[in-house]
Amino acid sequence: MTTPPEPPAPDTLLFDVEASVELTVVERLLALADLYTRHNDAIDLLVAGRAQLPADAFVSSSHRLERETLAGIKAVRQQSLPAVEPVTSAVVRLKQTAYLAGGATRYLTAARQARPADDADPAHPDPRRGFGQYLRLARDLTALAPAAIVASATQIATRLPQRARSTTTVSGLDTAQRNALLEIAQGHVAVTDQYGQRAYDHTVPVPVDVLRHLEAQGLVERESTAAPPLFPHGPSRDRVRLTTLGISVLSTVITTVHIPGPPAPRPVPAPPAAGTARAHR
Known part of the structure; x- marks a missing residue:
């Protein structure tokens, strides 16, 4: 998986990305989870009619999240961790997060193109069509990113050598x-x-x-x-x-x-026998 190129022109971001050279790999992932939370909050505020942000900010920020996630994966691989559980599933989860961020970027690009030219900051966009629908679809793709990244950071931390820990x-x-x-x-x-x-x-x-x-x-x-x-x-x-x-x-x-993980699945009750089933009118 290669890091996607930067956008052709600099855009405003929804968050500040601090230099992560001095961070441990777990600290870097926790900081990344925070960036996703900021991004999701910004979209929610726009949907709620509370945001006044440049149209390109959402696209460039989502693209930057994808890059930062891939960079986080690279930082994990540089630790030369054993290819065993739970490390492998943590890396896969991070890859999925990066892929979903890329999908969110595409939806946000479509939202930018669908945004009414005469209304820079529409209040309460319709989530079922056009601009509002693309925002909702993009938001759905990154909704679970913070929790997924923190879970991955926890699993990776269990296998880190002492020298790589804070x-x-x-x-x-x-x-x-x-x-x-x-x-x-x-x-x-x-x-x-x-x-x-x-x-x-x-x-x-x-x-x-x-x-x-x-x-x-x-x-x-x-x-x-x-x-x-x-x-x-x-x-x-x-x-x-x-x-x-x-x-x-x-x-x-x-x-x-x-x-806490997802709740354990419960047995699905068997349908009633034909002789005991009742018709509801």
Whole structure:
């Protein structure tokens, strides 16, 4: 798999890409997951009518995500890890993420072409046709990227030699705080400020006091109004993100944090016998 060429002209990105030369491979993957979260948030804000961004920004950012993912795969391969599970499945997952980012780029290119010329920032585009439909299709392709990358980083970390690991730690980091760092890395946590008090909204339970403690330690930060509303016409939320220190600390303890897998499939009940089936009218 080769790295795709850069776009012919420089475009505005939806996020800042910091130099990753000094990062360990796990830190690099965690930083990549954060870029995908930022990208997804930006699309969600546009769909919610909250974004005013250049039309080319989404295309160039998606293209950059593909490149950064392929670069992350290259960094993993440079570690000369054994070709065994769970490393092989982690690399395959990263390849799939890069492929989906490429597909998202194509959908976003189509969205740019379908965008009404007389309406630079359409509010609430129709998700069933034209511009809005292409945005939705692109967003679907990168929706699970942060979680997939963090899962891959965890699997790769189990096989890394000690020389390739981060040693950054903080004292007193308990299980709840480690779990919160993991959920934040996967893009699961956003907050809102209402009536002078902070209300936390997230897809998984994260205690308020844990988030405040992590923020006080400099491990997480809030990016104001960077996340979409929790409900239509509601306020934009602040995205909770790992700081550079938070990424380093999580990379050190990531193998000690449990990432829940998909639920086990349940047996499919047998259809009722013909003699006992009832007709519903």
